[in-house]
Amino acid sequence: AGGVNVLRYGMMRDLLLGMEVVLPSGEIWDGLSGLRKNNTGYDLKHLFAGAEGTLGLVTAATLKLFPKVQRATAWVTVETTQDVIALLAHVREMAGDTVTSFEMIPANAVEMVIADIEGTRDPLPSNLGWRVLMEVSFSDEAMARKTLETALEAAFEKGLIQDAAIAESLAQAKAMWMVRETIPLSKRAYGNSLNQDISVPVSKIPAFMETCNGRIVDKLPTADFVIFGHVGDGNLHYSVIEPPEKNGLRENFDALTRIIYDTVMEFDGSISAEHGVGRLKRDELANLRPQAATDTMRAIKTALDPKGIMNPNRVVSV
Incomplete structure (x- = not known):
């Protein structure tokens, strides 16, 4: 939901003007208006953006366009x-x-x-x-x-x-x-890797990398790193790598993941910058985000999809 042009144009959330969504009940919400100003209550399109299909099926969208440059x-x-x-x-x-x-x-x-x-x-x-x-x-x-x-x-x-x-x-x-x-x-052709899609405040990127890399090497001296990405918006693709003949990364996978997650949060970042939550980060995020946020997300999911039929077990547990 991000990419290399986010710095100027924003994420997909920022480009949405309207949506058409099939709700769990079978009803269709027609919110395809292209209005840029419409302060008439809840902004429903942003409720479905980033929900990964857990609240409804997006069947159409109205997007902002920009002049060719x-x-x-x-x-x-x-x-x-x-x-x-x-x-x-x-x-x-x-x-x-x-x-x-x-x-x-x-x-x-x-x-x-x-x-x-x-x-x-x-x-x-x-x-x-x-x-x-x-x-x-x-x-x-x-x-x-x-x-x-x-x-x-x-x-x-x-x-x-x-x-x-x-x-x-x-x-x-x-x-x-x-x-x-x-x-x-x-x-991927290099060998073993642990890949994370994270973000931290841009100004903190050097300190984060120094701290996190140091902690990883303390745990796994054979570790190397490939860290690249959209530094303009703080989004790093952070990978710990190891030659294929080594087994340390596999043996310490969970511990190394824990180090990355804890260090990201220590630097006021996010463990899911643009790739989403799915199942892998669902429970981890429930532990990291404020309880009020998780409770609100769970209440929304339960209200819109009481039978749990929309992409179950993703984003938030119910």
Whole structure:
């Protein structure tokens, strides 16, 4: 329900203007109005958004649309995660809400993709530990490129980046995004992994990573990490990895998961950023969220679906 463009356009929840939903009773709620202002009681569309089908079946939706834009794409080499966060603040200060995407990528993830996917390459080879893939959008292509160039030149002068490559064509931009989008697939080819979809406040990302990584290594010295994602909105795809010939990750899977969850909450984050709750995180979230929130969700589920027929046993237990 998120993705690489959330920074500018928001999550799916933010794009919903209306819905049509088949309720557990068989009734159909027709709420497909495209009104942007409608303060007439409860906002029902947001009740069904994120409910994962536990309250009804969404059969249609009215969505916000945006004008077609021209994008400028850059691949940037950065030394530390602190520099990544400082670069985000810098670019947004100079380019405002024209910053469409801002993805953090570790060097080892780039190496995995190159080794796993034939024909891929590092857009800007470097010994530094981090890459940033960013885009800005304007109605005018030249303006988009000029804005990005100006922001990156100033970032270089501040010492926030070491080098940058701006895509000269759509093909080059796609090649950069190919590396980013292929990370999950290539990571699976590496061996054992523990994958979490989490979010923490953007300013706390470096401290969170240092703390959580340290705790993981204390428990499993053979652990390595692939941490990437939509750093512009605090959403990290946090993976603990281990060579396939090792068994430590499997043997400590629950304990390592506990470390990640507890550290995320310690840093005021969420253990479900964009991938949802389902069954795996249902009971964990019941323990983490305020009891009043769980009780309210359970009351809504019981009221709308008293027979429990809609995607049972997901999101909240009843």
